[in-house]
Every structure is written in structure tokens, then in C-alpha cells.
Amino acid sequence: MNQVEKYLNLSRKKWNKKKTWQPLIIAVALIAIIAIVHKCYWESTTETSPEDIWDNKIITKDENNWTVIFEEEVGESITFKGVLRTSPKYEVYLNDTFVPGMYSEGEALVYSEDLYGKTMLNVSGLRILVNGDLTNKFFVSEIITIKATLVDNISTFNVNEETITLDREGWVAEPEDIELASTKDNYFFIAEFFIFILGFYLSLKRINDLKWQSGLIWHLAKFELRKGITSPRMIVLGVIFTLFIIGMGWLLGDLQNGDPESAFFVQNANGALQQLCFFVFFVVSLAAIGVSVDSFHKERQANTLNILLAKPINRETIVFGKALGLTLVVGIPALIAQILGLIFMIRAGDIPSASGIIAFLVCGQIMIFTLISFQLCFAIAAKNGTDVVMYGLGMWLLFAVIWNLLIYAISFIIGIDVTSDNFENDPKFQSIASHLGMLNPAYVYQFSVGLLTHRTLAIDLEGIPGWLILLALVLWPLTCLRTAAKLFKREKQG
Amino acid sequence: MSQNILKIDNVKKAYIKYNILGKEITKFSALNGLNLKLEKGQIYGFLGPNGAGKTTTIKCIVGILESDSGDIFIDGQNIKDNLTFLKKKIGFLPEQVGLYGTLTANESLKFYGGFYGLSDNEIEKRSENLLSKLGLEKDANRKVNEYSLGMKKRLALCIALINNPEILVLDEPTSGLDPRGVKALRIVLKDLNKKGLTILLSSHVLSEVQEICTHVGIINKGKIIRQESIKEIIKEIEKKTIKLLLKVKNIKKETIGYLSKNKRIKSLKHNIDKKHEELVLDLKEENIPWVTDYLVKNETKIFSIEPQKNSLEDIFLKETGGHN
Numbered sequence: 017m018n019q020v021e022k023y024l025n026l027s028r029k030k031w032n033k034k035k036t037w038q039p040l041i042i043a044v045a046l047i048a049i050i051a052i053v054h055k056c057y058w059e060s061t062t063e064t065s066p067e068d069i070w071d072n073k074i075i076t077k078d079e080n081n082w083t084v085i086f087e088e089e090v091g092e093s094i095t096f097k098g099v100l101r102t103s104p105k106y107e108v109y110l111n112d113t114f115v116p117g118m119y120s121e122g123e124a125l126v127y128s129e130d131l132y133g134k135t136m137l138n139v140s141g142l143r144i145l146v147n148g149d150l151t152n153k154f155f156v157s158e159i160i161t162i163k164a165t166l167v168d169n170i171s172t173f174n175v176n177e178e179t180i181t182l183d184r185e186g187w188v189a190e191p192e193d194i195e196l197a198s199t200k201d202n203y204f205f206i207a208e209f210f211i212f213i214l215g216f217y218l219s220l221k222r223i224n225d226l227k228w229q230s231g232l233i234w235h236l237a238k239f240e241l242r243k244g245i246t247s248p249r250m251i252v253l254g255v256i257f258t259l260f261i262i263g264m265g266w267l268l269g270d271l272q273n274g275d276p277e278s279a280f281f282v283q284n285a286n287g288a289l290q291q292l293c294f295f296v297f298f299v300v301s302l303a304a305i306g307v308s309v310d311s312f313h314k315e316r317q318a319n320t321l322n323i324l325l326a327k328p329i330n331r332e333t334i335v336f337g338k339a340l341g342l343t344l345v346v347g348i349p350a351l352i353a354q355i356l357g358l359i360f361m362i363r364a365g366d367i368p369s370a371s372g373i374i375a376f377l378v379c380g381q382i383m384i385f386t387l388i389s390f391q392l393c394f395a396i397a398a399k400n401g402t403d404v405v406m407y408g409l410g411m412w413l414l415f416a417v418i419w420n421l422l423i424y425a426i427s428f429i430i431g432i433d434v435t436s437d438n439f440e441n442d443p444k445f446q447s448i449a450s451h452l453g454m455l456n457p458a459y460v461y462q463f464s465v466g467l468l469t470h471r472t473l474a475i476d477l478e479g480i481p482g483w484l485i486l487l488a489l490v491l492w493p494l495t496c497l498r499t500a501a502k503l504f505k506r507e508k509q510g
Numbered sequence: 511m512s513q514n515i516l517k518i519d520n521v522k523k524a525y526i527k528y529n530i531l532g533k534e535i536t537k538f539s540a541l542n543g544l545n546l547k548l549e550k551g552q553i554y555g556f557l558g559p560n561g562a563g564k565t566t567t568i569k570c571i572v573g574i575l576e577s578d579s580g581d582i583f584i585d586g587q588n589i590k591d592n593l594t595f596l597k598k599k600i601g602f603l604p605e606q607v608g609l610y611g612t613l614t615a616n617e618s619l620k621f622y623g624g625f626y627g628l629s630d631n632e633i634e635k636r637s638e639n640l641l642s643k644l645g646l647e648k649d650a651n652r653k654v655n656e657y658s659l660g661m662k663k664r665l666a667l668c669i670a671l672i673n674n675p676e677i678l679v680l681d682e683p684t685s686g687l688d689p690r691g692v693k694a695l696r697i698v699l700k701d702l703n704k705k706g707l708t709i710l711l712s713s714h715v716l717s718e719v720q721e722i723c724t725h726v727g728i729i730n731k732g733k734i735i736r737q738e739s740i741k742e743i744i745k746e747i748e749k750k751t752i753k754l755l756l757k758v759k760n761i762k763k764e765t766i767g768y769l770s771k772n773k774r775i776k777s778l779k780h781n782i783d784k785k786h787e788e789l790v791l792d793l794k795e796e797n798i799p800w801v802t803d804y805l806v807k808n809e810t811k812i813f814s815i816e817p818q819k820n821s822l823e824d825i826f827l828k829e830t831g832g833h834n
Contacts, residue, residue: 225594228627235624243612319608323669326572326602327625328594508576510525510540510566 036222043215047208054204058197062097062161066142069096073185075124084124084184086166093165097197098140099476100158104150108135119173119182126171126182137162137189148191159474159481161200163193198474205473205483232329233337240341244307245348253306254349257299258356264295265357269364285366286469289376290462292357296350296380297458298416301387303346305408308391311338312504313404331508335501339392343385354380368469375468382493383461389496390457396503415456423449447479454480454488464489514583515677515708516548516571521580523566523732540566541577542732548677548710548725553703555719555740556712557826558729564712565605567729568681571710572602585676598626601675605682607666611655615646615665618654619672626673633672640668644698660691667698678702680711684718696722716826728826751776754798755816756789758805765808774800786813 034041058064074085088094114120114127123136123143135150136143144164154160164187172181220226244250268288274281282288315321324334354377362368368376394407414422424434432445439445453459463485466477473482523541526534540563548554558564569575571582573593582589584596609618616637623633641647644664654662663686670678683699684692692715699722703709713719719726720740727737761780766789770778774797779790791801798817805812 224592228594231627232625239621243610315608319604319606320610321608322574322604322606323602323608323622323666325574326597326600326604327622328597329625330594508574510523510575 037219039218039222040215043211046211046215050204050208050211054201057200057204058097062095064097066096066098066140070142073124080178080180082180082182082184084182084186086185088166090166090168090185093163095161095163096139096142096144097159097161098142100154100156100160101138101140103156104135104137104154105152107137108149108151109133117173119175119180125184125186126173128171137194142187144187144189146189146191146194150191150194153191154194154196155470157475157477158470158472159197159201159476161195161197162189164189196472196474198472201474228328229330229333232333233340236329236334236337237341237344240311240338241344241348244310244342244345247307247310249306250303250345250349253303254353257303258349258353260299261292261296261350261353261357262360265292265359265361266364268292269361269366272365282365285361285368286372286466288361288365289358289368289372289469290466292361293376293380293462293465294458296354296357297383297461300346300350300380300384301412301416301458303350304342304384304387304391305405305412307342307345308388308395308408309401309404311342311392312395313398313401317401331505332501335392335396335504336497339385339389339497339500342388342392343381346388347381347384350380350384351377372465372469375465379461379464379468379489382489383457386457386493386496389493389500392500393496393503396500396507415458419452419456419458423452426452443479450478450480454484457492460485460488460492513550513586514547515550515585516546516710517581517583518544518546518567518571519581519583520545521567521570521577521582523563523570523575523577540732541570543580544729544732544734546727546734546737548708550676550708551703551706552725553699553709553711553723555723555726556710556729557716557719557726558712562729563732564729565681566732568602568679568710568712572600572679573597598673599676601670601673601678603663603666603670603678603680603683605685607659607662609654609662609665609669612653614653615641615650615668618665619668622669623672628672636672636674637668640671643701644668645694659686660688663687663691663695667695671702675707677708677710680709682713683711684713684715692718751792751794753818754789754791754793754801755814755818756791756805757786757813758789759786759811759813761787761789761805761810762808765805765810769801769804 031038063069069086069088072087074083076083076085109127109131111132114131116127116129118127119125120127125145131145133149135146135148137146137150137154139160139162144162146162166185167188168183168185170181170183172179174180223229268282268291269285271280271282272285272288282291312321315324325331329337358368358373358376390411391404391408394404394411398404398407427439427445427448428434430448432442432448433439434445450459450463453463463477463480467473467475467482467485470482473486475482477485521541521544522539524537524539526538527536529535544563544567546567556564556567566575570577571584571589573589584599587596589596610621613621616634619637619640620630620633623636628636637650638647641650644667646661646664646668649657649661654665657665663683667680667683670680678699680699683695687695696718699709699711703724711719711723723740725737725739726743727734729735766778766780769775769791775791775793777792779788781788781790793801795817798815802812802815
């Protein structure tokens with residue numbers, strides 16, 4: 017009993033200490049509850065593992081009588097929820113896409129002329145025949161719900177001059193029975209978003225001098241911008257990364273017109289845009305190291321911090337102000353370089369989607385803020401200037417250069433044969449790579465741009481749902497900034 | 511009844527170093543229950559040997575460090591409750607002045623003035639006034655990089671005063687300044703104090719403190735061991751005997767014998783070197799003429815008389831255990 021009381025008292029004390037952030041903590045708890053309800057809603061109203069149903073079908077090949085049977089009863093209707101693994105426009109049966117009378121192992125059916133104009137959807141691995149052409153109605157990676165019915169039909173085909181009768185069960189659906197999952201998801205997401213905003217707003221209201229400190233953030237940011245943007249180091253770095261991004265933009269544009277068989281072929285403008293994200297990260301992260309070295313560490317050495325700390329500004333505000341200012345120092349030239357890179361890419365290739373372009377530019381600034389905040393952690397914690405640069409370069413090497421090796425190593429450890437051909441197309445490998453990607457701001461940037469080129473957030477990029485990408489995009493800068501502020505606040509202890 | 515502009519109540523502060531596993535490896539207690547009171551209008555000299563806790567105390571007052579326990583009140587308000595607001599009442603000049611070298615004095619004042627929500631016009635007005643008061647008006651548009659140390663200190667003082675603080679905290683303000691700079695600073699501080707500014711300054715230069723401070727606090731091993739007005743201290747100094755150093759020749763044994771037995775003389779030392787004999791007498795100031803008369807009458811040749819008055823330094827050394 018004493019232990020329980022002690023624990024309760026300790027928890028109460030901890031809770032009271034977080035007075036400012038109590039509304040936000042409550043909001044996050046509510047969001048977690050809504051997320052569980054959200055998950056339960058889909059689990060109770062839809063079949064969320066269509067792949068299992070497809071994998072559990074029983075195919076029997078009894079001489080000339082073959083059967084394909086599912087565990088469900090014929091005539092039964094089930095609403096599936098899954099990801100469109102392939103683009104529906106490539107799954108429409110047309111005159112030249114199949115030879116009538118041929119058996120398809122992958123789709124478990126015999127091709128016939130009555131399939132013309134219909135679409136064989138791949139919903140998380142389950143093949144569902146839709147009685148209509150879904151070209152440009154649904155797109156690859158989108159999460160959909162589809163009400164499909166199990167039907168039975170008999171067809172014949174020839175194998176080695178023998179006629180085989182196929183008694184198959186298969187799933188069929190009407191185009192109007194398909195919906196984007198976002199039509200329901202949006203209710204949950206909007207509710208979660210508003211609760212978060214409300215919690216955040218109420219927490220901010222609890223900060224005594226928020227308006228005052230906000231003004232100081234901008235005051236400090238303007239000062240850092242003026243100081244940093246005219247520094248010779250930034251001018252040199254700016255010129256280098258602008259030329260690099262322009263060059264890569266032009267190259268990625270040109271590669272869209274190349275040979276589709278080439279390893280360097282870029283499929284479309286949106287794909288090129290995602291690749292350009294990585295090259296932007298590649299050079300901009302170096303610039304972030306360059307400008308962050310001069311912040312806390314150098315200021316501490318030059319004794320400028322003591323005067324600043326005695327001013328009516330709190331430590332969090334100093335970190336935020338400096339992070340914002342340094343983001344502008346790198347972000348403004350980077351934005352110009354990105355726009356120039358885009359212009360050259362569009363001149364040499366196609367035009368990416370408008371939402372993709374906006375995401376490329378906006379998420380680019382968020383990524384720069386993240387990198388600067390990350391670097392500030394080193395600048396605050398490091399004992400000397402060399403350490404700041406070394407830690408920064410280590411981070412750059414990890415995120416921009418050796419990340420793939422890390423993915424291969426982890427995949428190998430968990431049993432994926434990374435020496436086999438085509439292992440990169442293995443869904444298990446892709447899932448590991450994309451999940452690990454959430455721990456790398458470069459990948460988060462790429463994924464975010466990829467996500468926002470779609471018309472809905474309810475998509476699944478190689479196993480990563482859209483909401484997780486957005487969460488990573490928000491959490492990365494916040495975590496880095498919070499860590500930097502915490503490290504700087506710790507110095508108060510001496 | 512005068513009001514405490516600054517009150518430090520039982521403040522403790524330790525510097526702890528942890529190893530990589532978070533285990534404490536070293537602990538140095540810089541402040542061990544420090545108490546200090548500073549009333550409006552005082553110039554408070556904060557004295558103490560190196561490592562006594564002066565800078566730590568100052569850093570706790572201006573919010574650079576956080577005390578482990580105890581309270582600091584500025585104008586009656588605890589800094590734990592609203593440090594940011596209370597910082598507006600403080601001006602601070604650190605020992606090691608660090609300024610942004612690429613800015614001019616005007617730009618520096620504009621930058622730091624911006625933290626108090628002052629309008630550009632107001633900052634300009636105050637800057638002009640402060641720069642001329644501290645003799646920097648001609649260098650207002652020069653980059654700080656080109657300044658001498660003394661000029662930087664003066665500019666840092668302008669920065670500390672840009673918000674018209676109620677209390678000015680100075681950590682070793684005269685360190686690195688030439689005698690002219692020290693004198694100029696002394697005049698400025700006295701002038702500011704006359705206009706109502708309360709000043710707390712730490713210093714090693716005891717004569718400096720004795721000259722400009724109205725009150726003195728002596729800190730040792732993280733505790734205030736003595737806190738008094740300078741008038742009280744001077745009274746104490748005057749009450750004490752002084753040392754009289756005489757270089758003489760031909761002093762008779764009987765003369766030495768008489769003086770050493772005389773009640774007017776508390777102690778007597780007689781040293782002989784190659785050139786002279788030396789007498790070190792401990793006596794009250796009023797007895798000096800009597801001693802010299804007696805020596806002359808007894809045919810002693812006096813070459814020099816050097817009275818050595820007790821000073822703040824003696825008190826400081828006595829309190830901090832620095833006396834031999």
C-alpha cells in the first residue's frame with residue numbers, strides 16, 4: 017500500500033510539474049484513444065487482411081478437373097480494406113493484354129473475351145475482378161474499401177492438348193462498391209487534428225509571456241539571419257549547393273526521356289521530384305553543419321552567451337530563435353536553388369503535380385529546420401568546435417551515404433537474402449527499408465513529397481501508411497528542437 | 511524603512527560531474543547557504559578569494575545558473591516565479607565581456623535593446639545618451655572588433671544599462687582596465703548611483719571597493735561571513751592600532767628597553783640590516799608624535815617614518831583566513 021501511495025504521489029508531482037503542457041498531454045492521450053477506436057472501426061466493419069484470404073485459397077488439380085475454392089461461402093459479400101498494390105490502369109483487360117483461353121496462375125482464372133473492359137484489382141494481394149474500367153479513377157498505393165462478392169463459374173482451357181475444366185471461385189465487385197478509405201479516415205483524422213490543435217493552443221495559453229517570447233524568437237531569428245546570410249562560408253556553400261541542385265534537376269528531367277530499360281530511367285516527373293529531394297538533402301545537410309558550428313559552441317567561447325542569457329529571454333526561446341534564424345540562413349538560398357532545380361527539371365522533362373511541387377518546397381524547409389535543430393544539439397553538447405564538426409559529418413555520412421548499407425545489414429541479420437537477384441523488390445525488404453526510413457530525415461522528406469503528390473493521405477508507401485509519414489514529418493523537427501532546448505536548459509545546472 | 515532590492519536566502523549551489531552512466535563522480539559545493547541583502551541605493555562590494563562563490567552567486571542572480579535550493583528575491587519577487595520578467599530590472603556586466611565583433615556599438619545596443627521591447631527611437635535615444643556618458647560617442651559606428659578591451663567593457667556597460675535597470679550587477683568590472691579606465695568607470699558608477707541605481711559589484715581590488723562602495727559583503731567557501739556598511743568598517747579600522755615602521759641609527763639599548771615596556775606601545779620589533787636598524791611599533795595613531803620625540807631626545811637618528819594603516823584588505827584577509 018505504501019509503495020502504491022508513493023507511486024501515486026510521485027506521479028501526481030510529475031503531473032503538476034508539467035502544468036503548461038497538461039492540455040497537450042491530455043490531447044495526445046485522446047488522440048491515442050481515437051486512433052484505437054479508428055483501428056477498431058476498420059477491424060469490425062471490414063476485412064483488413066485480404067492477403068490472408070487470397071493465400072488461403074485451395075487450388076486442387078485433379079487430372080482434368082481443377083478447382084479454386086475459398087473458405088467463404090459462394091454469394092457471400094465482404095467489404096475488404098487494402099492497398100492497391102498495382103496501378104488499376106495497368107490492370108484493365110484490353111484486346112492486346114491477354115490471349116483468350118489461357119489460364120493465369122497469378123489471377124487464378126481463364127482469360128476470356130468477356131473480361132474486356134474489366135479491371136483485375138490487386139487489393140493487398142487479393143485479386144478482385146471489377147466490372148468496369150478503373151483507369152484514372154483509383155491509383156497505385158491508395159488504400160480503398162471494396163465490397164466484393166464470392167462467385168462461382170466454370171470455364172475450360174487447354175494444356176498440352178488436353179482440355180481442363182476449371183471450377184473456380186473468385187471475387188467480383190462493381191465500380192460503385194469501391195471507396196477511398198480516406199472518406200471515413202478523414203472524420204477520424206480531422207477530429208484528431210482539432211483535438212491536437214486545441215490541446216496545443218490551451219498549452220500555449222498557459223505560457224505566461226508567450227507573446228513576449230514569440231517576439232524575441234523573431235528578434236533573434238532576424239539577427240541570426242543577418243549575421244549568417246552574409247558570412248563568406250554561407251555564400252560559398254550557397255553557390256555550391258545551388259549549382260549541384262540545378263545540375264541534378266536538369267539530369268533528373270532528362271532521364272525521364274531516356275531508355276525505359278536503363279537502370280537510371282526515371283518513370284515520371286513525380287518520381288524525379290522525389291529523387292531530387294534526396295539530392296537537396298545531400299547538400300543542404302552539409303550547409304546546416306557549416307552554419308550551426310558558429311552558434312552555441314562559438315558563442316560560449318566568445319562569452320557572448322552570458323550577456324544574452326542575462327536578458328529577459330528564456331533558454332527555449334534562444335534555441336528556437338537561433339534554430340529559426342539559421343533555418344532561414346540555409347533555407348532562403350536553398351529555396352532559390354530548389355526553384356531553379358525545378359525549372360531545369362521541368363525544361364528537360366515533365367511537370368510534376370502542383371501538390372508535389374508545393375510539398376517539395378515546404379517540406380524542404382521543414383527538413384532544413386530539422387537538420388539545423390539536430391546540429392544545434394551537437395553545438396550545445398560538444399566540448400569543442402572539432403567535435404561539433406565531427407558529429408555533424410558523422411550524421412551526414414549516416415543519413416546521406418551509409419544509410420542503405422545499414423538497411424542491407426539489418427535485412428541480412430533478420431534473414432533476408434540480400435545477395436539474391438531482385439531482392440529489392442521483396443515486400444519484406446521494402447517494408448524494412450521504408451520503416452527504417454522514418455528514422456532518417458532524408459527519407460521522411462522523400463516520403464512526404466511522395467505522399468503529397470497523391471490526392472489522398474490514405475495511401476500506403478511500401479508498407480508505411482500516410483499518417484505515419486506525416487507524423488514523422490512533424491515529430492522529427494519537434495524532437496530535435498526539444499532535445500536541443502533540453503540540452504541547453506541542462507546547462508543551468510552548471 | 512528601506513526596501514530590499516535584492517535578497518538572497520539560504521542559496522545552495524553545487525557543481526556535479528557525472529560519468530557516462532549518470533553516476534556522480536565529482537561534486538563541488540560553490541554556495542553553501544548564502545544569505546545576502548541589498549537595499550535600494552546601495553553600492554554593494556562583493557568580496558571574496560578566488561573560488562569563494564562570487565561569480566556563481568552573480569550568475570544565479572542574473573539567471574544564468576539555477577540554484578539547487580534557497581530563494582533569490584528581486585524587488586520582493588522570487589525569481590523562480592517569473593525570472594524573465596524580473597530580468598528586466600537587472601543590468602549585467604560579466605567579467606569576460608563577449609560582444610558580436612561584426613556589429614557596431616549602435617547595432618549592438620539596438621540588438622540587445624530589442625530584448626526589452628523598446629522601440630527603435632527609444633533605443634537610439636538611450637544609446638546616444640549612454641555612449642556619450644561612457645565616452646564612446648565618436649566610436650558608435652565602428653565595428654566592435656576594432657575596439658580595445660576598455661572600450662568593449664564600456665560598451666558592455668552601455669548594454670547593461672540600456673533597459674534603465676533598477677539594479678546593476680557587475681562581475682569584476684575593473685579587470686583588464688587601465689588606471690584611466692578604472693577611474694572613468696568609478697565616476698560613472700558613482701554618478702549612476704546618485705541617480706538611484708543600486709549596484710552590486712564583485713572585485714578583487716579592495717581599495718576600489720573601499721572607495722566607491724557603501725556596503726561590503728565578504729564571501730568565503732560559499733557563505734557570506736561578514737556584511738556591513740563601509741562606514742562601520744572604517745570605524746573599526748580607525749579603532750585599531752597602526753603599525754609604524756622606522757628606519758633609524760644609533761638607537762640605544764635602554765631606549766629599546768624603555769619603549770618595549772611602555773604601555774603606549776603594544777609591541778615592538780627591532781631588526782638590524784647592513785645599512786639601518788628597523789623598528790616596527792604597534793601603537794595608536796595619537797602616540798606617534800610622542801614616540802618620535804622620545805627617540806630624538808635619546809639621540810636616535812631617524813631616516814624615515816612609515817605609518818602602515820589597517821585597511822579593508824586586513825579585514826578581508828583576517829575574515830578569509832589569509833593572514834599569516
